Amino acid sequence: MPGGFAPRFAIETGFLILLGVGAGIADLRARVIVALLAGGWVLVSLLELAIWRAEGRTLTPRMPPLPPAEPEPEPEVGWPVEEPEEAESYPLRADAGRETPEEGDEYTRVIAAPDRTSPDNVSE
Numbered sequence: 001m002p003g004g005f006a007p008r009f010a011i012e013t014g015f016l017i018l019l020g021v022g023a024g025i026a027d028l029r030a031r032v033i034v035a036l037l038a039g040g041w042v043l044v045s046l047l048e049l050a051i052w053r054a055e056g057r058t059l060t061p062r063m064p065p066l067p068p069a070e071p072e073p074e075p076e077v078g079w080p081v082e083e084p085e086e087a088e089s090y091p092l093r094a095d096a097g098r099e100t101p102e103e104g105d106e107y108t109r110v111i112a113a114p115d116r117t118s119p120d121n122v123s124e
Helices: 005-025 030-059 101-107
Strands: none
16 A cells, blocks of 8 residues: 555554454354454465565665776885895705604704893893
8 A cells, every 4th residue: 555554554453353343243153253363364464465575676776786896006106115034044955854853853953042031131
């Protein structure tokens, strides 16, 4: 209905009330009245579903397509580009990897961290 939700709700509610009153006046059994009102409720629900779907198709605005993504800007000329420093390189020996574990321990380089608990190594 073009009038909106409130008038439609009033009409649907009035329909269900009149359906129940009419079934009571007709002196129907309680089970029949309950089944009749359940059928009326299903009918009203289907009507609401149809209206909801119809409004959803016509009232939903279409989203415009997104503009294409802009490429990232190039870095400005004049700013120095810092190259990452290369790690200290250690040349491999010709027989590297073929030694026994005991021989490999001789070539292992261990750098000890300064002892921070000693008062001699406290930096100010």
